[in-house]
Amino acid sequence: MSQHPDALPDAEAQCRQLADLIRPxxxxxPALVGIFSGGAWxxxxxxxxxxxxxxxxxxxxxxxxDDFAEKGLHPQxxxxxxxxxVEGRHLILVDDVLYTGRTTRAAINELFDYGRPAAVELAxxxxxxxxxxxxxxxxxx
Amino acid sequence: MYNPxxxxxxxxxxxxxxxxxxxxxxxxxxDTAESFMxxxxxxxxxxxLLRGKSVFNLFFExxxxxxxxxxxxxxxxxxxxxxxxxxxxxxxxxxxxxDTIDNLCAxxxxxxxxxHASSGAPYLIAEHLQRIGRDDVHVVNAGDGRHAxxxxxxLDMYTIRHYKKDFSQLRVAIVGDILHSRVARxxxxxxxxxxxxxxxxxxxxxxxxxxxxKLGVHVFHDMEEGLRDCDVVIMLRLQNERMTGALLPSAxxxxxxxxxxxxxxxxxxPDAIVMHPGPMNRGVEIHSAVADGPQAVILPQVTFGIAVxxxxxxxxxGN
Numbered sequence: 374m375s376q377h378p379d380a381l382p383d384a385e386a387q388c389r390q391l392a393d394l395i396r397p398x399x400x401x402x403p404a405l406v407g408i409f410s411g412g413a414w415x416x417x418x419x420x421x422x423x424x425x426x427x428x429x430x431x432x433x434x435x436x437x438x439d440d441f442a443e444k445g446l447h448p449q450x451x452x453x454x455x456x457x458x459v460e461g462r463h464l465i466l467v468d469d470v471l472y473t474g475r476t477t478r479a480a481i482n483e484l485f486d487y488g489r490p491a492a493v494e495l496a497x498x499x500x501x502x503x504x505x506x507x508x509x510x511x512x513x514x
Numbered sequence: 515m516y517n518p519x520x521x522x523x524x525x526x527x528x529x530x531x532x533x534x535x536x537x538x539x540x541x542x543x544x545d546t547a548e549s550f551m552x553x554x555x556x557x558x559x560x561x562x563l564l565r566g567k568s569v570f571n572l573f574f575e576x577x578x579x580x581x582x583x584x585x586x587x588x589x590x591x592x593x594x595x596x597x598x599x600x601x602x603x604x605x606x607x608x609x610x611x612x613d614t615i616d617n618l619c620a621x622x623x624x625x626x627x628x629x630h631a632s633s634g635a636p637y638l639i640a641e642h643l644q645r646i647g648r649d650d651v652h653v654v655n656a657g658d659g660r661h662a663x664x665x666x667x668x669l670d671m672y673t674i675r676h677y678k679k680d681f682s683q684l685r686v687a688i689v690g691d692i693l694h695s696r697v698a699r700x701x702x703x704x705x706x707x708x709x710x711x712x713x714x715x716x717x718x719x720x721x722x723x724x725x726x727x728k729l730g731v732h733v734f735h736d737m738e739e740g741l742r743d744c745d746v747v748i749m750l751r752l753q754n755e756r757m758t759g760a761l762l763p764s765a766x767x768x769x770x771x772x773x774x775x776x777x778x779x780x781x782x783x784p785d786a787i788v789m790h791p792g793p794m795n796r797g798v799e800i801h802s803a804v805a806d807g808p809q810a811v812i813l814p815q816v817t818f819g820i821a822v823x824x825x826x827x828x829x830x831x832g833n
Contacts, residue, residue: 433549436563441563441832445525445831445833446546452549454552486556486558488557
């Protein structure tokens with residue numbers, strides 16, 4: 374049966390693709406951090422697919438959001454749990470959708486309050502092209 | 515019912531009293547405080563929520579623990595905190611409370627933490643702010659007269675939930691000077707709102723208000739009888755400074771009847787927790803063997819108090 378062009382993407386297949394993209398980096402011993410709520414289960418699934426021994430981190434960015442002045446505090450925030458030392462680690466931040474980039478920025482700000490990671494990479498299932506954060510619009514080459 | 519604490523959408527804009535707050539708001543505060551507990555355990559104990567906001571601590575009555583924990587809470591939210599030494603301030607020169615508020619609003623205050631010896635003072639401020647159209651300025655009651663001490667009530671609920679997990683099966687005893695206690699009143703409203711089936715008030719007749727049964731509270735004058743099978747024991751301080759007239763024969767006599775000793779505590783359940791809002795009078799309402807014993811959770815209460823105050827300030831300031 375051919376797939377309808379507007380059908381929702383198959384999340385499991387995309388998780389597997391994402392795992393394949395991350396696999397070459399496993400020598401850096403990356404730690405996964407899922408962003409509540411959508412990124413949390415994806416990070417958990419990636420951990421299974423990549424067979425990582427370490428517990429994953431879960432981050433709730435409610436206390437770091439830049440829309441507090443307009444929207445106030447999210448009525449259902451959950452404790453952030455980072456069960457490993459962030460200092461010097463190679464981190465992979467996991468979310469379901471990258472849209473404006475504001476949640477990602479909030480998550481990075483929060484992670485740096487735990488320590489100074491060696492690097493932070495972003496893994497998302499869907500990247501919508503509406504990023505509001507500086508990207509190089511021109512570069513030397 | 516008119517409730518100046520809530521906006522038209524039913525969101526908390528001031529915290530003045532537990533009375534009149536729905537269960538969902540109490541639960542939201544406790545849940546949010548749980549997230550803030552995690553912040554206090556980090557290397558950097560600060561989040562940027564109230565960056566650029568000014569919190570004024572207005573303590574018209576003495577306090578160390580409450581003022582300090584409000585200050586720590588505001589600083590951990592990245593707010594600027596200004597502590598006003600009221601005894602040396604314009605109030606001593608005759609300025610009215612509302613003139614003080616207007617002046618501080620002119621200095622771009624965002625949140626007032628108010629403790630006042632007169633019951634209702636924080637209400638007066640909240641209603642004044644509404645009248646002058648300053649819905650961007652918030653009030654948190656840090657204790658008003660004999661009326662309410664809502665953040666203490668909330669941190670007591672946080673403590674109970676932390677150790678007992680669930681409110682629906684509990685028997686809670688509040689012991690001592692309930693007549694003068696704003697903590698007792700806030701605790702009783704919070705416990706009944708959160709669904710605690712049995713709340714007991716234990717104390718001498720002279721220190722219990724007359725209307726206790728209207729709050730759904732069971733009154734006991736015999737402490738050993740009142741403590742039987744309780745899960746939580748909340749001790750109150752004997753408030754000598756608020757007592758007029760001879761309500762008690764002596765502190766020694768009081769301790770004999772209503773001081774919490776290991777023998778009396780043995781009447782409660784073996785896993786009962788003992789709480790006290792502080793400051794404690796050892797040998798008056800509580801024996802040192804209990805205060806320092808394994809069932810006491812008095813110091814964790816102080817730590818939880820910071821997270822609860824962070825939750826309250828960030829919720830009201832965001833609404």
